Amino acid sequence: MQQPPQTLVFGLNYPPETTGISPYTGGMAEGLSRSGHRVRAVTAHPHYPDWKIAPGYGRWSHREHLRGVDVERLLHFVPADPSALPRAASEASFGARQMLTRWGRPTAIVAVSPALISSAFVRLRSLITHRKTPFVVWVQDLYGVGMTEMGRGGGVSARVICSIERWLLRSASMVVVIHDRFADRINVDFEVPLTRIAVIRNWTHLPPLPAIDVAAVRESYGWAADETVIVHTGNMGGKQGLHHIVDAGRLAHRRGERVRFVLVGKGSQRDSLKERIAQEPTTTEMLPPLDDAAFGAILQAADALLVNELPGVAEMSVPSKLTSYFASGRPVLAATDALGITAQEVRNADAGIVVAAGDPEAILEGARALAADPEEGARLGENGKRYRETVLNETFAIERFDSLLAELTGVAAAVKTPG
Known part of the structure; x- marks a missing residue:
């Protein structure tokens, strides 16, 4: 009997954080679980956008089961001032924790960027211990473009970041992006073939809004x-x-x-x-x-x-x-x-x-x-x-991600009945 796919998700942000990319990382992990995957998410303690670890969290490591997903939280350096260098140190500390935790035997690995630096750490580890496991980078922001647009694109640090981003995206089995414009930029700037880039749009993570007075x-x-x-x-x-x-x-x-x-x-x-x-x-x-x-x-x-x-x-x-x-x-x-x-x-x-x-x-x-x-x-x-x-439909996005992982791994999930 074929075992269900085991998907390992690495991401800095995860519910109960409510802003930024956390709802999408959590929503995708939960959606894959509903579709029959065994999903494990390795993430940080809630800290964004306050840049302060939320009350009730902060142990060296902590495991919990949330909405069908096994979640492992790792303590990392959270800077009070999230400027460029402290933020890079924060991502590096998280990446080191991710590298050193037990990974098991996943059928696919998904790294969410941001965080770029920690995703690169994860990719390095995967090349050493899980070389044959399909590795997907899910791009929510483009770091190199962001540094240029924020006026920080001319220094040594920007060139280093662009080199890391290029290596990470070119080495991935598949790059998932949230917009067609991202796909075009990654294809042109980093010479990643369009055949290894998939567009899966983010969705509205709010439930249907009730009528109000x-x-x-x-x-x-x-x-x-x-x-x-x-x-x-x-x-x-x-x-x-x-x-x-x-x-x-x-x-x-x-x-x-x-x-x-x-x-x-x-x-x-x-x-x-x-x-x-x-x-x-x-x-x-x-x-x-x-x-x-x-x-x-x-x-x-x-x-x-x-x-x-x-x-x-x-x-x-x-x-x-x-x-x-x-x-x-x-x-x-x-x-x-x-x-x-x-x-x-x-x-x-x-x-x-x-x-x-x-x-x-x-x-x-x-x-x-x-x-x-x-x-x-x-x-x-x-x-x-x-x-x-x-266009921004959650069911379609999760089905597309599920199909993509099945294509990469050759392991199709048995769809679970909701509830």
């Missing part, structure tokens, strides 16, 4: 009925460039415009944003992370949902928040590079408008434009929901 939710946050409320959720890091949103709120305050910007979440830039808000009056405010119910409600109660990126950020990543935004039925205001991936995704979905990145005036004008035409906003929001249900 919009007026009651808005009142609970102190939002007036005649205000235009623009909500941004998720990580408050460097590439989000949220200081421009504080400045857009400042501009709205000076002009007496009824436009409120709400930043929901946390991250490495939260404290500096809080200080910027306190410097002089602005209509921009901050809220802490919300549980799933409150998160879904605030998305639906907003007039529009904001994606904001630094000028020049165009190809390094696809904002994971878009999948949740599309599920809400609200239009998207994307302040980003007009030719970048984020702008392309919003236009492909026909789910919002795109304005110039780093321009508070353009951001405020975009908010006014959406508020001035509620019928158009409703149309854009419905288009986002349709795009979520068709």
Whole structure:
């Protein structure tokens, strides 16, 4: 009797973290388990986006069984300041822990990047002890492109990172990417054949959103009925460039415009944003992370949902928040590079408008434009929901990943009956 496939997943971020790539790593592992795989995930203790290990975690190693997945958590160095060098040291410490843990005899190995450096450590170990086991790199962000777009692409460290990224992707049995633009870049920049690149889109990890009393939710946050409320959720890091949103709120305050910007979440830039808000009056405010119910409600109660990126950020990543935004039925205001991936995704979905990145005036004008035409906003929001249900479909993504692993290993899973 054929044994079920045993899939070993390596990733820095995993539930209960709720932002970034964690929901996708966890969702894919759980989905493969439901499809008949025996899945083991080797991950870190929850620490993102606070860059602080969550209460109740932090032992040298810890094992638990979550939603059908055997999860092993390894303690690693978590920097208080996640700048380039401390972050690289953090990934290296995690990679060393992953290399030294027991791997067993998996039929396939999946490494999630980021983290690039720890994924490279895992690949090195696999070449020594599991050379014949198919090795898949699941690319959520492009490191080399990101360093260039963030203005750190000219130094020795950037060249080292690009060399690691090239080696890792070229050595993999298969590279899975989350967007066609990533596939093109990896093919051209790293000369990975398109036959070894698969596109599997991320999906909306929120359950279907229940109907809410919009007026009651808005009142609970102190939002007036005649205000235009623009909500941004998720990580408050460097590439989000949220200081421009504080400045857009400042501009709205000076002009007496009824436009409120709400930043929901946390991250490495939260404290500096809080200080910027306190410097002089602005209509921009901050809220802490919300549980799933409150998160879904605030998305639906907003007039529009904001994606904001630094000028020049165009190809390094696809904002994971878009999948949740599309599920809400609200239009998207994307302040980003007009030719970048984020702008392309919003236009492909026909789910919002795109304005110039780093321009508070353009951001405020975009908010006014959406508020001035509620019928158009409703149309854009419905288009986002349709795009979520068709293109960004979780069932399709997991089935595609399952089929890909079966092709690589020659071992097909016996599909389990849900429940």
